[in-house]
Amino acid sequence: MNAPVFSTSSPEILWDTWGVPHIYSQTRTELGHGFGYAQMQSHGNLILRLYGQARGRGAEYWGEDYLAGDRLTHTMGIPARAQAWEADQTPKMRDYLTAFVAGMNTYATEHPDAISPQYRPVLPVTVTDVLAHLNRAIHFHFVVGPSVAxxxxxxxxxxxxxxxxxxxxxxxxxxxxxxxxxxxxxxxxxxxxxxxxxxxxxxxxxxxxxxxxxxxxxxxxxxxWTDYDLSLATGGYRWDDAIQPFDAEDIILKVKQADGTLRDEPLTVERSRHGPIIQKTENRATALRVAGLxxxxxxxxxxxxxxxxxxxxxxxxxxxxxxxxxxxxxxxxxxxxxxxxxxxxxxxxxxxxxxxxxxxxxxxxxxxxxxxxxxxxxxxxxxxxxxxxxxxxxxxxxxxxxxxxxxxxxxxxxxxxxxxxxxxxxxxxxxxxxxxxxxxxxxxxxxxxxFSTRIELGDRLVDALIAALPTDPDPLLQTAATVLQGWDHHANADSRGMALFAQWWAAMPPDAFAVPWDAAQPLTTPAGLADPATALATLRDVAQAMQSHWGRLDVPWGEFMQLRVGDRVQPGRGAAGAVGSFAVIDSIPGSQPGEPWRAVGGDSFIAAVEFSDPVRALVLNPYGNATQPNSPHRGDQLAHYHHGKLREAWRDRPTIEAHLARRTVLDSPSPMP
Missing domain, CATH: 3.60.20.10 (Aminohydrolase, N-terminal nucleophile (Ntn) domain)
Structure with a gap:
């Protein structure tokens, strides 16, 4: 392994021109301190909001909109579990986590104006906050409900x-x-x-x-995870020919009002031996059991x-x-x-x-x-x-x-x-x-x-859709068919026909395929149109709306869908995985008909790595490496994504120094007790 080169004995952060922190330290504890410091500099407001939510105190800090999330956080037992997890950390990890939050708090103390006023009440952050955030994210946004990812x-x-x-x-x-x-x-x-x-x-x-x-x-x-259906009875729920009582806990949540005062919001959390109760009617209840808690x-x-x-x-x-x-x-x-x-x-x-x-x-x-x-x-x-x-x-x-x-x-x-x-x-x-x-x-x-944007669904269905046309289609339907015939079956910025096709498929009813997926033809099914007449009627309706709102049917995909982060905007490329694009961009319609669709997810951190000596790597973080207001790195990598390019990962000291934007030398964290 090529040992890093250190210019000083103090831990330091070398910030490159993309806002990536290269953290050099002699010990694992120092590394944690630097990593916490760097994250607070790049994402301080966001981190404090996330930690406040993980505490189950979002409504206390920011009002009614966060109350439902606080109820869920406490119902799932996240704050109490984080405390138990903290007690169960190994000594080395406890030291690392203590240094990590110390780095965050150090940055916030040194740069108070960098943190927006509404997020400062969350400070200082603690090891419990980190573990609560970990539990909330992994178990209750990935394990339970992973369809967002x-x-x-x-x-x-x-x-x-x-x-x-x-x-x-x-x-x-x-x-x-x-x-x-x-x-x-x-x-x-x-x-x-x-x-x-x-x-x-x-x-x-x-x-x-x-x-x-x-x-x-x-x-x-x-x-x-498993939902368990419980049958209720006087005194609790039925369990192996007996009645088992619920465990109940009364919690008072605080909710910030418009005038800055706090009101109390009572919450009673009930738990069965399966897990917390997430739904309850007169006769039945649903308990949620989650693996790994x-x-x-x-x-x-x-x-x-x-x-x-x-x-x-x-x-x-x-x-x-x-x-x-x-x-x-x-x-x-x-x-x-x-x-x-x-x-x-x-x-x-x-x-x-x-x-x-x-x-x-x-x-x-x-x-x-x-x-x-x-x-x-x-x-x-x-x-x-x-x-x-x-x-x-x-x-x-x-x-x-x-x-x-x-x-x-x-x-x-x-x-x-x-x-x-x-x-x-x-x-x-x-x-x-x-x-x-x-x-x-x-x-x-x-x-x-x-960056391949070829649309598998286009290869499956466009020919079938064109073949279903009547011998003398009306002019609008004929224009739509002509646009789809000329489409390159990609979702590149200059692809004409992708916008029409994407809207048509979104409007189609479920089970639109004539041939369902078949294990004997695993890579070419499903295929064909189950109801060509409905497919054509849907195409005409979509074409009519598109003509009305956009004035034409051959709008380039990059004009129809945009990549937008902060003030930076790039023509879109990529499409939803559901239509068979390897380059995935999930987008939502604009606020008004005829406004561009907006990317809201999909391709995130990317790395292509060759394990040569030394390792070669190309990377990209499309939305940029910071969210703090006025950061130059909000969306600064969007143009690379638009052009289908990755950037070199700078990993050795001379190369990092050649692309240095600034240097932060840190005090070593205090020895852990």
Whole structure:
């Protein structure tokens, strides 16, 4: 490993021209201090808002709009759990976290005017705040309700690489705001050079690479929670021929009023042996059970993952089973590639995947899961003969082709049995077509493939739609058909026809395909139009509205959809994974008809890495690496995304110094008690 070069004995942050902090320190504790300081400088207002919400005090700080979130936070027990987690940290992690929050508080103390007044009451932040934020984000925004997230990941073995080195593509898809934002950082110790991204406010990188190994994550088809249906009776709920009383806790929430005063808002939280009650009627109640809430050491596991030097060490980190979910793909300098369907998978009482998407009977211990499958039980693939692995939120069985995993070898409830359980079936198919499109990959080609906007759904349906036209269509329908015939089946800024096609598909009824997904034709189905007459009528309606609001049907996609962060605007490219784009941008309509659609999520932190010596890496954080008002880095990478380009990751000291914007020398944190 190439040891970092240190100019002083004090910890320091070298800020490059993209606002990425390169943190140099002699000890892990100093590293935590610098990382906290850097995050507060780049995202202080956002972090304080997120920590205030994780405390369950959002309404107390900012008013009525935050009350529902506070109720949920306390119902889920997040503040109390964070305190218990803090007591369960290892001494080394406790020191690191103490230094991390000290760095945040130091920045806020030194730069009070940099923090907006409405967020200052949250200061000082504490270790409990960090752990509450971790619990809220991971368990109650990913484990429960992961549909907001996606991601693409590829790992390429040396046999499929032009250079003879393994390659990794990390391509996260998350909303462009709130607790889903990525913070890009470069962390240096004398024996570590770790580059990647952390979710804002988190003290550890969640995806990244060091000089030996890299890893990426995708949300998996994982069911780590269960709704239990309880039958109520006088004194509680029915449980194995008896009546079990609820545990009840009375909490007083504070709500800030327009005049600045606080009013009390009572909340009673009820819990059964399954978990908290989230819904209750006269006769029934629903309790929520979530996997992993008793696992306090996720951060130790992330540190072990980030410092792993090979697949064996990475697997040893995963075997700690502290992280409740996520697929992981890795590549390393030894030429190994690896995939795992990671998760704290509950040991259930039989049934298949779809059975457990429904509420389960809560009146008997027979249905109450209490344990998890061990690491050995989880689906994994190492070094497949074909030389590649991919995951785009599909079940584990299509991670490589020919498949090396058989659903029959695993519990039927662990994952969907086929591609019908993929988050975005068409995006998975586009990924599989793309990764098999050439025999060998270079780093540049990997980066270029990441920006592929070819629309799988366009390839499936445009010809069928044109073929359904009557012999003498009305002029508007004929114009719409002509636009679609001339469309390049991409979602590039200059693609004409994508806007019309996207709106048509969004207006189509469910089950629009004539041929559903078929395991015998896994990459070419679903296909065809089930009801051509309805498809044409929908196309005409959409064309009429588009003509009325836009004045034409061939509006370029980059004019119809925009990438906007702060004051920066770029013509859009990329589209929703649901239509089969590998480059994913989720967008919403403008506030008025005829106004451009606006990107709100999708492609987030991206890294293409080659494990040569030294490691070569290309990266991008499309929305920029800061959210603070007046920061020059709000949206400063949008133009790169618009042009389909990644930027070089600067990791060695001379290169970082050549692109230096400013330097922050920090005092070493005080010794930990």
């Amino acid at each position: 996606g991601s693409n990941g590829w790992a390429i073995a040396p046999s499929r690489s032009e250079s003879g080195h393994s390659l990794l593509l990390s391509n996260t898809h998350l909303p462009w705001g709130g607790l889903f934002l990525w913070y890009e950082a470069d962390l240096h110790l004398p024996d570590l050079n770790l580059y990647g991204a952390a979710l804002v406010g988190m003290p550890m990188l969640a995806v990244g690479f060091n000089d030996h190994l890299g890893w990426t994550a995708t949300v998996n088809t994982y069911k780590g 008793e696992k306090a050491r996720m951060l130790d596991q992330l540190w072990a993952m980030g410092t792993a030097g090979d697949r064996a060490e990475f697997e040893a980190a995963l075997a700690q089973q502290q992280l409740p979910m996520f697929n992981f793909l890795t590549a390393d300098r030894n030429g190994e590639i690896f995939y795992i369907f990671n998760g704290l998978v509950p040991v259930r009482d039989g049934g298949n995947w779809r059975d457990h998407q429904q509420p389960q009977p809560g009146n008997t211990a027979a249905t109450l899961w209490t344990d998890y499958h061990p690491y050995a039980d989880l689906p994994k693939v190492a070094n497949p003969a074909n030389g590649w692995l991919q995951n785009t939120n599909d079940p584990p069985w299509t991670t490589t082709i020919p498949a090396t995993l058989d659903p029959e070898d695993f519990p039927a409830y662990i994952a969907p049995p086929d591609l019908t359980g993929a988050f975005n079936l068409l995006r998975t198919q586009r990924s599989l077509h793309l990764i098999q499109s050439q025999d060998r990959w270079s780093l540049a080609e990997l980066a270029q493939a990441k």
